[in-house]
Amino acid sequence: TNIVVLAKNQQGIKDLYKLVSLSHTKYLSNSKPILPKSELKKLRENLIVGSGFFESDIFSAILNNNPIKEIENLIDFYDYIELNPVNAMCSLILEERVKDFEELKTINKKIFEISNSKNKIIIASSNSHYLDEKEQLYRKILKIAIKKRDENPNNELYFRTTTQMLDEFSYLGEDIARKIVIENTNKIADMIEDVIPVPDGTFPPIIEGSDEELRSMCHEKAKRIYSDNLPDIVEKRLEKELNSIITNGYAVMYIIAQKLVTKSLSDGYLVGSRGSVGSSLAAYMSDITEVNALPPHYVCPKCKNSEFITDGSYPTGADMPDKNCPICNEKYVKDGFDIPFETFLGFEGDKEPDIDLNFAGEYQPNAHKYTQELFGEEYVYRAGTIGTVAEKTAYGFIKKYEEEKHEKFSNAQIEVLQQNCTGIKRTSGQHPGGVMVVPKYKDIYDFSPIQYPANDKKSGTLTTHFDYHSISGRILKLDILGHDGPSIIRQLEDYTDTNATQVPLDDNLTMELFSNTKSLNCNLEEIDCLTGTLGIPEFGTKFVRQMLIDTKPTTLGELIRISGLSHGTLVWVGNAQDLVINNVATLKEVICTRDDIMNYLILKGLKPKTAFKIMENVRKGKGLTEEFEKDMIDNKVPQWYIESCKKIQYMFPKAHAAAYVMLSFRIAYYKIYYPQAFYATYFTTKVLDFDSSIISKGKDTILNKIKEINMLGNSASVKEKGLLTVLEVAFEMFKRGIKLEKVNLYKSDAKKFKLSEDGSIIPPFLAIQGLGDVVAEKIYQEAQQGEFISIEDFKTRTGASKTVIEELTNNGCLDSLSDTNQLTFKF
Incomplete structure (x- = not known):
């Protein structure tokens, strides 16, 4: 039956949520939520239960001429009884369950009489499913499309005014109509206290001692890197952040994130940070992010001596020249991405962190x-x-x-x-x-x-x-x-037995990859690719490759700027791109990430709070106020910079760009120094786009297919576009002299590309078009159990379909197998 449940009070809201949950979980039937009356009885103290619309058990009982006593028992269950307008029940006439509107009115009268004799509150309800009459058509369209049927097609379920409702029930008499439309509905409303669906305020989880734990772990790591006597720039920044975080009750969020990251790292998986969390030094010191937000600096791993560069001459520590510690002559470690914490925690440090x-x-x-x-x-x-x-x-x-x-x-x-x-x-x-x-x-x-x-x-x-x-x-x-x-990093580490965090972020050959293909020792002009970044996350698309050609980056800081430009809206195209191409400004000078604005304006002499406000306005696409523009002009900010600020709609945070670039640079390093591992890993992540029947035939076939898809332009399908990217990387791989074997019945994995002892790459079964995960895994498992006698034996053991066997045959995987288990002897 259909019922209506109203919450009397705040506890009623909670009980209502419990009932909704039970209906959608424990009692869910064929994707339809249902609820036994027994569950409702347990929790009805703070609820008001109404009989629901015309499909209710009471209406059905009267329609079916059930005994009066049975109907009275049904009525006893409810706190109030609901009557609907007869034109909201047209479907019953259409279904020939009643003759006409008069019979519907008779049923409503009978419900009223029996309910009234039981002293029940009786109300009139529109049973509205939409607001205006004209919206009936919208509902019909949606019902046919989503529900696959037009339930109750002629029922008029719009929201009726008081006057309309009084007219609808005038057949009961003026006094009764007024009572059920106005007086009794108000009586029900008066039974309900003021409630809110979701409580006001913030309710964070509690981890006992999280404030002290965060402070302790941050200081411990800071001292491990920079010595017990922390440099002022480190101590002041760290204390300012920790005081803001702890005072505002956010330490628990850092501790939760730290525990998740630590667990992942202990299980052998790196974790990348998103958004602005890398702007927080406390996040770095608590191992939540690898991005060190301090200004570029040198620090000695042996004696802990440090030197900080705060004049803006270097965008990141990795871009500084190598240098030895003047105290102990140990080679300095270079670090620091120069990111203000305000972009993460707000200028006052009271913004809730989003980790x-x-x-x-x-x-x-x-x-x-x-x-x-x-x-x-x-x-x-x-x-x-x-x-x-x-x-x-x-x-x-x-x-x-x-x-x-x-x-x-x-x-x-x-x-x-x-x-x-x-x-x-x-x-x-x-x-x-x-x-x-x-x-x-x-x-x-x-x-x-x-x-x-x-x-x-x-x-x-x-x-x-x-x-x-x-x-x-x-x-x-x-x-x-x-x-x-x-996932890519983990697979690269597994293939090479290396630690990706040890990849030097200033490696020259890796850096060269972002501006040309020399470090790959091959030419990719045939596929219109002038950089070596195919297959490198964030830098492999045609759009970003063109940005690399336009900007010719030579430092990690410039790669971060390019990442910011490529993720922003109206930051590069129609803005910074024109400035760079027309030699108005260099890549190092144009606005690339939101943090650039704050850092640059402070260096120009604006007050930090003003610089922060301008950054916030610009990154949200709000441009500049007259006051902001005057401050910038007074501090000799170039006009091109001001105009650039006005065009921007959305800006990427530098911390996010830095995290992406660190990841991409590491993967690029493996592309240079461990090419087989790189390609095997790349194709594993793109295995569903990999077409073994094309790629196994070599670079000429691949090149022809690339040209064919490029000729399609925008009309190329999503599948073809996915294949195109994989084909380009495969073409590059062959140009570098790396061989790809055919799928091998006994050497191939189910899903991962493997490295053979001679340096070639072995595709998995999943690389064959038409093979799904389950089939690929089954073939792999059976192959590990022992060799197949014949194609017949293969089919029996793996359950492979005719189509799968055809695909395997076309790829040469079953060449060594006879058709059947029978042997033929010739005499």
């Missing part, structure tokens, strides 16, 4: 599980999302409705329908990495019900029922994202 972390894709589930171990399974949930109808999808829905109903709309009508069907909830889902953490002094039902994403019990994942934006700022959201970068 986003990139974990290896295959490790992400482990990180989520570890979060549950830290806080308890009942306190950790995936962040729920609401999927809505997109504009193009809405257009498809309208066309489907026209087809089903044999109707035709004009272009103007379609436009109106499209606008009104766009943005409507279509399904539920989960954030790719968002995890909501409930503190132990609360439970999830204080904030949201829970459910399976898209009501799919098989997912095994519980999410917040509300979109996570609805409860953000109330409870902690951790962004534990999956990313290819850490």
Whole structure:
């Protein structure tokens, strides 16, 4: 039956959320939430239970002429009884369950009489599913498209005014109509206290001693690097940050992130930082990020002597010349990315930190599980999302409705329908990495019900029922994202038995890769590639490769600037690009990341707070106020710089760019010094785009296919575009003299490219088009058990389909096998 449940008070809200959760989890049936009355009975003290609309058990009982006593028993369960307008029940006439409106009125009268005799509150309800009458059509379109059927097609379920409702129920008499439309509905409303769906305030988790633990670990690492007697620049920056973090109650967020990162590192996976977390020295000192936000500096690993460069002459420590310690003659370590902490914590240090972390894709589930171990399974949930109808999808829905109903709309009508069907909830889902953490002094039902994403019990994942934006700022959201970068690094380390964190960030041959192909010892002009960055994350696309050609970077700092430019909006194209090409400014001078603005304006003489405010305005696309522009002119900021600020719509944080560039530079290093490992790793991450039937034939076949796809231009499919990128890297690999073997029945892995002893690369079974994960894994496992006698034996043991066997045969994988198990003897 359908019922209505209202919350009387704040406890009622919580109990309601529990019931919604039970219906979407324990009692979910065929993706449909249902709830036994027994569960409702347990929690109804703070709830008001109404009989629901015309599909209720009471309505059905009267419609079916059930005994009066049975109907009275049903009525006894409810706190109030609901009556609907007869034209909201047209479907019953269409289904021939009643004759006409008069019979519906008779049923409503009977419900009223029996309920009234039981002294129940009786109310009139529109049973509204939309606001205006004209919106009925929008609902019909959506129902046919999403639900695959047009339920209750003629029911008028719009929101009626008081006057309309009085007219609807005039057949009961003026006094009764007034009572059920106005007086009794107000009576129900008066039973409900003021409530809020989500509590006000912030409710972070508590880890005892987190303030002291953060301070202690930060000082311990700082002293390990810079000596017990910390340089002033380190101590002042660290204390300023720690005081802000601890005073505002944010230490627990750092400790949680630190524990997650430490666990991942101990399991052999690097973690990349996203966003502005690298702007925080405390985040570096607590091992949350590898980005050291201090100004460029030298530090001696032996005696801890240090030298800081604060005049802006070097963008990063890696760009400074090598130097030995003047005290002990040990070679200095170079570090520092010169990033102000204000971009992360705000000028006053009171901004809530948003710590986003990139974990290896295959490790992400482990990180989520570890979060549950830290806080308890009942306190950790995936962040729920609401999927809505997109504009193009809405257009498809309208066309489907026209087809089903044999109707035709004009272009103007379609436009109106499209606008009104766009943005409507279509399904539920989960954030790719968002995890909501409930503190132990609360439970999830204080904030949201829970459910399976898209009501799919098989997912095994519980999410917040509300979109996570609805409860953000109330409870902690951790962004534990999956990313290819850490996975690539782990695989490179495994292939080469090296430590990627030891890669020198000032290696000349690696740096050269970003401006030409000399360090690859090959020419790639045939595929219109003038740099060596194919396959390097963030720097391998045609757009960024063109930026590299235009800017000719020679330092790590310039790569960070390019990363900032490539991720911004109206920062490079139509802005900095013109300045560089026309020799108005150099790459080192143009605005690339949001932090550049603050650093540059402070160097020009503006007050730090003013510089911060200008940076915030510009990065958000708000341009410059007259006051800001005057301050900049007074401090001799060039006019081109001012005009550039006005054009910018969005800017990337320097810390994020620095983290990306460190990762990319390390991968580029392996491309130079461990090429086989690089290509095997790259193709493993792109295995679904890899087409063995083309690539195994060599560079001439690859080149022809590249030209063929390029000729398609924008009409190339997504699959073809994905293949194109892989083909370009494969072409480069062959040009460098690296061989690719065919898929081998006994040497190939299921999913990963392997290195053979002679330096060639062995593709996995998954590299063959048409083989899925399950089939590839099955073939691999069976091959490990022993050789196949024949194709017949292969098919029996692996369960491979005819199509799979054809693909394997075309790729030469089954050449050594006879067709059947039978042997033929000739006499």
